[in-house]
Amino acid sequence: MTKLAMFATLVALTPLAGFAETTPGSHFIENWDLDGNGAVSLEEITERRGDVFAMFDQDDNNYLNAKEYVLFDETRAADMENNAAGHGNGGGRMQQGLTLEFNDIDADGEVSKEEFISKSGAWMAQIDRDGDGVITAADFGPQGN
Ligand SMILES: [Ca+2]
Numbered sequence: 799m800t801k802l803a804m805f806a807t808l809v810a811l812t813p814l815a816g817f818a819e820t821t822p823g824s825h826f827i828e829n830w831d832l833d834g835n836g837a838v839s840l841e842e843i844t845e846r847r848g849d850v851f852a853m854f855d856q857d858d859n860n861y862l863n864a865k866e867y868v869l870f871d872e873t874r875a876a877d878m879e880n881n882a883a884g885h886g887n888g889g890g891r892m893q894q895g896l897t898l899e900f901n902d903i904d905a906d907g908e909v910s911k912e913e914f915i916s917k918s919g920a921w922m923a924q925i926d927r928d929g930d931g932v933i934t935a936a937d938f939g940p941q942g943n
Pocket residue numbers: 831832833834835836837838839842
């Protein structure tokens with residue numbers, strides 16, 4: 799095998815490897831940093847959670863019920879799979895903050911828009927590992943750096 803052919807094989811086996819090695823959490827920041835300044839603020843989280851809620855509230859009644867949550871859960875799972883590297887180890891924390899269990903404050907089995915929005919701060923606090931009030935690449939990746 800020539801060097802060039804070997805290189806081509808390697809590239810084929812690791813599609814988009816160059817992109818996957820981006821900063822930990824980059825996929826999260828890409829999705830949630832609305833003004834593109836590299837840091838996700840609470841305002842951005844709150845606004846985006848409103849968008850996400852509306853996207854999955856298929857009957858527009860301002861409640862996400864268990865049935866609507868199935869699609870939401872599936873979409874997040876697929877997103878996790880496609881972007882495992884970009885999530886860094888923040889993926890779990892991020893996923894948890896979007897679940898029905900996390901957001902159903904009054905435990906009636908549905909998540910109202912108010913419940914979902916009012917959990918923005920608690921969710922952010924979980925992801926904001928260094929506690930500086932914004933979510934940046936520093937909040938992802940290996941612990942203790
Ligand atoms: Ca921002």
